[in-house]
Amino acid sequence: MSREFPIGLTPPDWLVRNLRPQRAPVNRAAAARAAVALSLPLAVGLARGQPAYGALASMGALFAVISDTADAYRMRILNIAVPQLFGAIGIMIGAAVFGHGWTAVVTVTVVALVSGMISSIGAVASVTGLLLLINCVIGAGLPLPGAWWLAPLLMSGGGLLVLALTLLAWPLRSGVPERSSVADTYRTVADLLAAGGTDDYERLRLTVTQSLNESYDLVLARRAFHHGRSPDLVRLLAQLNAVTPVVEAAPAAHQRGDPLPAEIPAAVRLLADTVETGGTGPLELRLPDPADETGRAVDHALRHAAAVVTDRSPDPGTLDDRLGRPAALRVRAARATHDVLLSAASWRYGTRLALCIGLGQVLVSTVEVPRSYWVALTITFVMKPDYGSVFSRALLRALGTVAGLVVAAAVLTVVPRGWWDVPVLMVLGALVPALTPRGYGYQTAAITPVILLLSDILNHQGTGLVVPRLVDSLIGCAIALVAGYLLWPESWHARVGDRLADAVADTADHVELAFGEAVEPGARARSRRRLYRDLSSIRTEFQRALTEPPPNGRRAAAWMPLVVAVERIVDATTAARVRVRQGAAAPSAAEISTVARQLRELSEGLRRTDVLFAVRTDLTGPADSVLEPVRQEVAAARAIASPH
Structure with missing residues (x-):
């Protein structure tokens, strides 16, 4: 017999939506890379008698794992390498003002303004701004071992290790992510045609739209690296454009109210397989005779798509990029600079982030808070612009931190420091890419014990880190909620x-x-x-x-x-x-x-x-x-x- 909540105890819908995990497959390759990239630097450091150096490199690897969100290899170079460069700059700035009181407060606040402004440009800029500020906060809040140049070098080295592991398969899989994405788009279109006249149509139409967006982004992003036309990319773009008439025919088929013959979605799946394998031979679609104008539209679109899919060398002169060809790097750099300096949204977000970071730095400078850098770190993650609602992030950050601290407390209590940290870090590192797609709270729960374990290797505080980290996280979430959300009318x-x-x-x-x-x-x-x-x-x-x-x-x-x-x-x-x-x-x-x-x-x-x-x-x-x-x-x- 099912039980229902009493009316007064029923959780509100917005809370249920926040806590519901997103469905996503586990990326085993990413989990394996993270396990190796986070544990290997620490193992080398322990072998050389410098575990602190290994911990810094592992911390750099952690941030690179978080940055590795693209599918295409060329985009992954940008997503990892560019943030690492700015992260090195950030930690040098932070280390230079470590222990300098109000100078450190002002410096970190200015860096927060710059970070927030560049974060509003796009995905790569968002990660770049995030890492610039995170590393500046760490440098200003932690005593780092070695010369001034050593910490940036070690953390960047950890990030480049992730990049190297990521690119190992590039010679064997060059172009595979783009080709697989276009093939998956064809498969979603096949599912859409099969759902015509049914209640599943609306849901699958959204899936097709998202798949088309992702495929165009991947193909056009790769085009941006080529000064001329690459034959492979010309063919992929032609195949992607060829599915558009099929997508356009789907609403007309849905309006009829009757499902299309099974041969039609089967033909689209055959085209998808051909795209994925790169086939060029003639295809036998076995389409039924069209019975009306909608059937004729679907038939014509599929035969056109089949001709394009099997064409080894489509004419680039007739190619239409649909979303427009990528601008030259010089043009995009000029646009980005304009967006940073003159965009009201850029200044508004930069100001919000700087205000929150400034308040956090002032608070920990005037009130005794051990290892106070965690307050600013929390604010930085909560205020990241493309993670969703600030309110939701603050809530999920608090809940995720509590869950992560439980794991961290168990690790710091049971596992002796030294070589046992290496296998523990392998397991915890693999959980970061495995749980990140589930939602922000799950990502926080995965990242928290990793950072705490590495912080303990640097500072040797053991379980004494756990309670202060919880207090710091709650303070950071409260500052973000008040100064980054409630004080801004546009938020609520x-x-x-x-x-x-x-x-x-x-x-x-x-x-x-x-x-x-x-x-x-x-x-x-x-x-x-x-x-x-x-x-x-x-x-x-x-x-x-x-x-x-x-x-x-x-x-x-x-x-x-x-x-x-x-x-x-x-x-x-x-x-x-x-x-x-x-x-x-x-x-x-x-x-x-x-x-x-x-x-x-x-x-x-x-x-x-x-x-x-x-x-x-x-x-x-x-x-x-x-x-x-x-x-x-x-x-x-x-x-x-x-x-x-």
């Missing part, structure tokens, strides 16, 4: 509809572009890809807001159906465009203008208010028009915005 009075309003306005533009005359076909595809990418990002932002307590969480929950409704409008527009391409009558300019106007009215209404509002839903038009499903979805979206 955030207008969660702003980005959604932009997406609705872009949807209006897309409707006009989809049925406009003399429009380049590639422009329609690029518009659709960017719109789906933006909507995917917005959905992620709303899901993060759901992990916060009221009012943000409650508001996000109320508005989430509207996000889904806008996605359905884009789907309906795509399906209508497919029908027109297969011979259906195009909508009139007046119909298009009416739908676009209604969407822009909805966008302006969302932009003006923090709550759902009343709107008219008087969309009318010819019942047999291809735009009728679009009008129905727009009316449904406006009805969601007007619940009363």
